[in-house]
Amino acid sequence: MPFQNPEETGYGYAIERYVTRKDSDHPRYLELNSARVLRPGWPHAKRFARHLIEDAATIANAELEALLAYEWRSRLTAAWLIGVGRRASFRERLGDLLLASEVCYSGSAYCFALARLGTHADAEILTAYLDHYLPRTDLRYDQPAALGALLRLDAHLGTYHADRFTQPGGLWDQWVQALVHLRDHPAYTPEEQRRWTDLHCDFANGWIHL
Template identity: 35%
Template sequence: MLMPNDDVEVLAAVRRYVVPERRYMKLHGWNIRHMDDRRRDEFGKSLTEAAVQASDKELIPLLNSDWRARLVAAWLVSMGGREEYRNLIKRLLLEGEGNNELKGFCFAVTSFGTRADAEILSVYLSESLSASKSLTAQDWALGGLLHLDERLATSYATPFIGNDGSWKKRAGVEVGPDVKNLMDFLSVFCEAYKVKSTDRRPGSSDDLLDAHSSWRPCRLPESWQVLTSEAVRKKLDSEVGELLDGCGLSQTEPLSVAACENCQSILFNTRPGVGDWGIADLSGCSGSRVEIRQSYAGIWECCAQHNCL
């Protein structure tokens, strides 16, 4: 598991999707329910905007990071209606350990809303209850299963509930109403703000599995260092933004993630659709001051060839 400061691809995606509004804090409990109507509407719209914007190239690093990143990524998948992520989310759910990220995976599966998703939750519940794991994430799985049973007129939750159900045998108590009420509420919220249509072409489920399995952090070339201070990153965002405005690139929304130790060059991530990555020279010297590339591999080559001595 990678922490954001371990890799610039992860850091950029975390800064763009996880950090704003401390989004991750609002997605693993009743926090959305406790918002007033105005705040909930604002939050729902911001999630929708993020779900439309997020690319597979950003979601894959998030799903390789810590629980905060994985939780938010799961919600972006849900809000974007990205059912092509079903098999990847299934694998992460069945292999996962952390309660908070598992809540996100349970909700994502529930949001897809099919019998296949009910079967995934059933398998997860059967395996996790028999393994005597914490019941925190299982609440979300069982709530999702009860929600899907009502929606699909099925009975996937039956083996888990009642006096003879595996839930009571494990927890010592029968299933309370909260486990379903929470998932009902979150599902209504998701449906209200979910992306209804998009020009995005869904990726292949198998391709996404392969992309997640094969993704590896890529160490920065020599002389480049990750920026670990958010205060420094924000200051540089502003400086890079001013430079880009002067170059006619006002829509890039730069997020600074690394700097050259030997000069004033900054590696930054751009808003999806503008490019992907860029290098800005903040020294004020004449000549080319901005490089934009369409991939991290492309900008990595620019970093490797960077010569400021």
């Protein structure tokens, strides 16, 4: 998919308005890509969350499309806005971007958004991604985030899509064992990936009360 600078399509303002705006000590995209938003007592939490909710509700679809067509910072932020606002019309677009895996960092945001959308269609997208990328034991892309999102959806939907990936000796174990630096790492268990997805989604769910 070709990259297109929003400046070229009349949406250059969207970068400053949604991606690099500061509601804390750092630009929004950087906070979203870190764990600071989940840290208890983070002093910027309420303002950051309130503005993110407002933007997720008011950003135009054309502005989201412009951000998704650009680089990782814009794509990551757009995916978060889609997830927080549950913009289901972007499901297929997110699925295409996730499978393409063109840029770093943004893939985990696509997985968050799909987990937030919360339907069987989202589970199918994540399953297709894992079918494609877990056998690639030479690549560390967004397999952990995808598995965590799928496990959350399975629990929510009463389905078992992730079972064949997480069974002993299955594709998840094979992938982890093939990447030496991940072997025996406590962060790379299915349970930990599910917990990490739950933290993000539950925190996002809590924002509606602000």
